[in-house]
Amino acid sequence: MNKEETQNVIEVKNLTIHYITDDGIVHAVNDISFTLNQGETLGIAGETGAGKTTTALGMMGLVPDPPGKVINGEILFKGKDLLKLSDREMRKHRGKDISMIFQDPMTALNPVLTVGDQIAEVIQLHEKISQVDSNLKAAEMLEVVGIPRERMGEYPHQFSGGMKQRVVIAIALACNPSVIIADEPTTALDVTIQAQVLELMSQLQARLKTGMIMISHDLGILAESCDRIAIMYAGKIVEIGSLDEIFENTKHPYTLGLFGSLPDLNSKVDRLKPIYGLMPDPVSLPSGCSFHPRCQSRMEICDQMQPTDYEVTPDHWVKCFLYQEGRK
Amino acid sequence: MTVIQEFVQVRKTEEVVTKKRSQAHEVWRRLKKNRLAIAGMLILILLLFIAVFADVIAPYPYAKQNYDEVLQPPNLKHLAGTDEFGRDILSRIIYGSRISLQIGFISLTVGALVGCILGSIAGFFGGVIDNVIMRFMDILHSIPRVILAIAIAASLGAGITSALIAVAVGSIPNFARVVRAATMTVRDQDFVEAARAIGASTSRIIVKHILPNILAPIIVQATLGVGTSILLAASLSFLGLGIQPPVPEWGAMLSSSRTYMRDNPYMVIAPGIAIMLTVLALNLFGDGLRDALDPKLKK
């Protein structure tokens, strides 16, 4: 296999993003690093405030500045550092090479433009073809996502939630990008519609060989669609590894806690095992490991120093002193 | 008894929570940062001070005529000059603040009260009640405010009371509209339904749950409305309605100085500036208050 083909499409290195507000500095994303290969799906899991959306925005260059600031780091897209690009240059990549699917389909579409126009718009912006051809391509995209092309001239309010999300997906895929970032794409949808949309996304991804970063708080969704998963907590990636490793060989106490809090369809437990306490305030994070105040396996070192990444099995990394070399 | 022990970590924000940080405190904190709003506020406080202590501050009584010192430009004895009757303009401006502020605030309070009651009833109950009330408001609103005020003042006769009523009536539709809209927004919130679920009566819901949550637009409307009321009162007295001489109302002063404007421009400038400053201060403060009251809830 050609070495270039297995090259990382996205490589994030030491990304740190803060928001500077009146109440203090919000440490939204703290020194995260990960890679995405061509055609791969990486899941980013975490609860509210973990920093998932900020990471997505950071990758698209859409972090609102002010109050947000990228303090440090590199985002390499096929070797090019996106953070060093001007907004004008970045715009060339958005929609064409990297697309984003936002959470709420109700507000992601412009209510005064037809769905056909909205898909054609992104094609026109990036490809040098005529209006007529863009419209043709838009109609094709609509069919690809399962909407009859006769509906091209209709407006978003004429579609249901699930169909609106399909339109959003069509827009995201119209220029055949190398990477799609999907931020909780099905959270606002009913379960049966969610199933339809996830099925569609996985089919399209397989066909177009697009890389995907899937952000969700729902581990079930990630279990179905991802090759690798990163678990975020308080702006850091506390565990990252292949799907099998994360689910069958869970290591980080937070990840274990997450799995333990979930009601299981297959077994009957009397009481759920929640993680006590709350997410830390991103303005004043705890000293040492951000999770230590809630951690059952807390040790003395945990509030004094921050753990670095330790490799527990090949390509499965955990940020926890429990797995420091030499410890057992 | 089973108790869930929460494992709470010590955080800076948790210490702050123990103090009673009321909404008013938050609003004040935000307001402080807006320099223009504070400037407006200070001017208003100054005005209030002047109005209250007019007797002490004013160098001369406002009605004292002195035919020896008629139509004097500003000098050391009369800092703003004198008018056609030899009355000290500065003193009249100072006493005038009392009148203007009185009219502004009292008429506004009356208008606001009536408007709020009508608007909250219309917004809360909806349906036919809403329709009837709002159609009345539409009728009232369709008459240009100045004409409405003139009509009322003329029919009620001279005097400060008729000016008050004339100005107040015109402000009712605006309040009713704003309060109705705000009531309808709050009415559909879960916590209102929660109040019903625990057995709260309709009056309790309106007073305890809806009104405190619609204060923000009411306050803003009121603050900005005072300025308009003052201008309207000035217009009325300019036309000879409402306030009668020798009561020193700024608008009346403007009116009577028209004849002398060409040779004695200072007579127009003093009351003009007084009106302008007051309305400006009210607008700046009102804008700042509106921004500060914006429910920027912390997430």
Add this chain to the structure above:
Amino acid sequence: MTNDNLVTYEKNKNQPLLEVTNLKKYFRTPRGMLHAVDDVSFEVNQGETLGVVGESGCGKTTLGRVIIRLLDATAGNIYYRGENITNSTDKRTHELRRDMQIIFQDPYSSLNPRMTVGESISEPLIIHKVFSKKVDIDKRIEELMDTVGLASRFVNSYPHELDGGRRQRIGIARTLALEPDFIVCDEPVSALDVSIQAQILNLMQDLQDEKNFTYIFITHNLAVVKHISDQILVMYLGVVVEKSTSDNLFKNPLHPYTRALLSAIPEPTLKKTRNRQLLRGEISSPIEPKPGCRFAVRCEYAKERCFIENPVYEEMLPGHYVACHQTKEIQQIR
């Protein structure tokens, strides 16, 4: 419970706490009659949890509101402890509030932003004049906050200063203030993070064990409903399509919609093969629904009869009710 109710209850210990028969709730819209709840019947025994699941538009939220008399029923009957409360007078409804309460979904909008935690929790006590002395009220507030796991130092805080989990606890404390026996829980944990969800669910179960509460638990989350419910009702477009015990429903779902719903749930486990039953199309309109099964349009087993005749809601297996023409046929296919 008032004394009267206690006496009545003792007499009829075997009757269900809540019984609903042929309940209907329609709304008039410009486009016609919206059938939000259409001929629903069920009963709940004291100390039980009845889960109500369905997707948006199925009518579960409206059902909850009608049962506790926040909305008037269009037709049908609601019996609480044997008493027909469907058209109870305002006075009687007010009294019933001490027995029947509701927990709301959104912790961000279900609390009055201008009232402190203490004020919100004590409001029911003040309205119903439970205590005459302030000191008694304060003591009760403290007890309630302790029960739901809220630190007492928050008593003067405002909702916007606290996170979703704590706000939901305030809502629960407020619900408990009058010591109700019956609580409708309208998606009480859907707006919360997973780890907080677990805390609140445990709390609700502990309270039920201790005080013998009866819950109607409305949710769209199947894993949660399985965990907390004894019996489950599955609703679709205002109609109950299936009812069974929690275990049974998941082991042996009979209605095609239930089966599709169950297969659609993304499970956080590694399954090599997923037997996904994808439904065709979208949910149809609840306004002026045509006769026949409302699910027929999307159902892979639908036959001609399904489009003409309303299916009968009947007991197919002991304790297991379904409304479907094709149940027997489907069972044979499987």
